[in-house]
Amino acid sequence: MGPGRRRNGRLLPPAWLTAGLRPAPAPIPWAAVVRASLALSLPLAVGLAVDRPAYGALVSMGALSGVIGDTADAYRMRIFNIAVPQLFGALGVTLGTLVFGQGWLAVATLTLVALVSGMISSIGAVASASGLLLLLNAVVGAGLPMPEPWWKAPLLLTAGGLVVLALTLLGWPLRRAAPERAAVAATYRTLADLYEAAGSESYQEKRQAVTASLNQSYDLILARRTRQHGRTSSLARLLAQLNVLVPLLEAAPAADLRARLYGPLPPAVAATVRDLADAVESGRTEHPVRPEPVFGPSARPAEKAVEHALRHAATVVHEAEPDPYNVDDRLGRPASLTVRARRAARTMLLSAPSWRYGLRLALCIGLAQALVSLIAVPRSYWVALTVTFVMKPDFGSVFSRAVLRAVGTCLGLVAAALVLAEVPRGWWDVPVMAVLAALIPAFSAKGYAFQTAAITPVILLLSDALNQEGFDLVLPRLYDSLIGCAIALVAGYLLWPESWHSRIGDRLADAVADAAAYVERAFGADADAGRLRARRALYRDLSAVRSEFQRALTEPPPTGTRAAAWWPLAIAVERIVDATTAARIRVAHGAPPPDAAEVTAVARELRELAEGLRATETLFAVRAELPGDDEGVLAPLRQEVRAARAIAGPELR
Known part of the structure; x- marks a missing residue:
C-alpha cells in the first residue's frame, strides 16, 4: 500500500485510490432502467403540458428519490423501501422550505436535522434511506425557492415517490411471490456452486456467496411473514424449502474436507441441487423421488451427511404440501414490530457509534450551511448536498467516497454542460431526461463514482427547471462539489481518529x-x-x-x-x-x-x-x-x- 505502483516502468496510482473507479461486473437491471426513465420523464411532460414546469420538476425529484431507494426484490419490501423514506423526505422539504433564506435559523435547523438523520441511519437499511432523504430534501428546501404555499413542495415530492411505487407494483398481480421464489432458487444454485468448489481454492469465496444469498432469502421471506397473519401454503412451502438447505450447508465443510483428502465430489451432487433449484423456481410439485445414491455403501461420515441432506431436500422440495412440523420455527420467529421498534430506539439513543456519526454529520452540514448562508458567496445548496452523499455511512470509506464523488461530479457536469449548452429548454427536456434517468440504475450497479456521474446531470437539469440559471449553473456546481468534499474530508474524516484508525x-x-x-x-x-x-x-x-x-x-x-x-x-x-x-x-x-x-x-x-x-x-x-x-x-x-x-x-x- 505504498504511494504508488509501477508497471512497465510507469508509476501508477495506488490501489486504494483506483479501486472504486473500476466498474463492478454487475448486470444491467433492465426493468429498473425502464421504470426510472418513465418515472422521471413523465412528470416533466405533464408539468409542461399544464404550463407548470416547476411542479413537474419537483415531482421528478421525488421520483428520483424513489428510484434510488428501490433496491429490494420482494414487492412488500419494495413498498416499504419506497413509501417510508418518502414520508421522511416530505418532512425534510417542509422544514427546509420554512427556513429558506433565514440565515442562522437555517444553519441551526439543518444541523439539527443532520444530527437526527445520522442517528436514525444506524437502525437499519430503510431507516438509513429515510435519514438520507430527510436531510437531502431539507437541504434542497433550504437552498431553492419552492412554490407557495409551504405544503405544495412536500405534496409534489411525495407524488413523485408514488409514481415510482405505482410503476413498481404493475407486475404484482402476475408475479406476487416470484421474487421470493427466485431468491430461494438462487440460493440453491449458489449451494450447487459451493459443492462443485469443494476441495479447491475457490471454496471460501463460494461459501461467502452462499451466506449472502441465504441471508437475502431469509430476510425476504421472514419480512413477508411479519406482515401476514396466520399461515399461507405458498409462504410455508418456500420457508420449508429454504430450511432444508441448512443440513446441506452444514454438510458442505465436511464435504470440502473430504474432497481435499480424497478428490472431488461426484458431479451428481451439484447436479441434484441444481435440479431442486429448477423445481423451486418453477413451483412444480410431484411425487417425491429419492435421488440416486452418489456414494457407495461404504460411505464415510461426511459422504453420509451429504447423501442424507440431499434425500431430505428432495422430499421437501417436491412435496405438494409444506411440512407442518415447526416449518416456521427452524431459525426462530422474527420479533414483533413493537419489540423491534424498542430495539431500534435503544440502538439510536444509547449507541455510541450512533451519536458519533450523528455529530460528525451535524458538524459537516453545519459548516456547509454556514458557508452558503452567512458568508458573501453565491448561495448554493450543492455544498451541503455533496457533504450528505459523501458522509452516507452505507457507501463505504468517507475518504474514498470524497475522491469518487469529485470524479463522478466532474464526469456528470461534463454531460450536464453539453445538455445545457446545446439542448433548448422546454419539451426537449423530456426525451433528454428519459435517457439520463435510464442511466441511473444502470450506472448505480457499477459503483459509487458511476452512480454520482449519472445522478449529477439529472439533479442539475431539475434544478434548472426551478431556478432557470441555464449553463451558468455548471461551474458553480463544480466548485461547490469540491468545497463539499473538502469539508467532509476535514470535518468528517481527519478530525475523527476513528475514521482513519x-x-x-x-x-x-x-x-x-x-x-x-x-x-x-x-x-x-x-x-x-x-x-x-x-x-x-x-x-x-x-x-x-x-x-x-x-x-x-x-x-x-x-x-x-x-x-x-x-x-x-x-x-x-x-x-x-x-x-x-x-x-x-x-x-x-x-x-x-x-x-x-x-x-x-x-x-x-x-x-x-x-x-x-x-x-x-x-x-x-x-x-x-x-x-x-x-x-x-x-x-x-x-x-x-x-x-x-x-x-x-x-x-x-
Missing part, C-alpha cells in the same frame, strides 16, 4: 470469541439447542467483519495497510467455523465424538487469541503452515486454530 481488530476479536462459544455448543451436552441459530448468527457476524475489511482496504495508509495484514486472519476465522461444523456433521453421522477436555482446550485457545487481538493494533501477515499428526474428529479444527494463531504473530500465539 482501523476498527476491525475489535470486530474480529468478537468473532473469534463467538467461534469459541460455538465450538463448545457444537459438542456440548445440548449440542442441538440453539446451535443452528448460533451458527447463522456467527456467519452473519463474519460477513459484517468482511464488509468492514472491504471498507478499510479502500482507506489510504496506514489503515489500508493494517487491514491488508489482518485479512488472512479473517479468512482463518471463517475456516475455523467451517472446521467446527464439519466435525459436528461427521460426529452426527458416525465418527467418534471428541473428548470434552479436547473441546475445552480448543475453546480456550480461541479465547486467548481473542484477548490478544484486543490488545494489539498491528498484525504480521505471516502464515505458518503447521504440519501435524493429530488424530480424531477435531484434528482439522486444531490445525486451523494453530494456523490462525500463527497468522496473528508470535506475540499472540
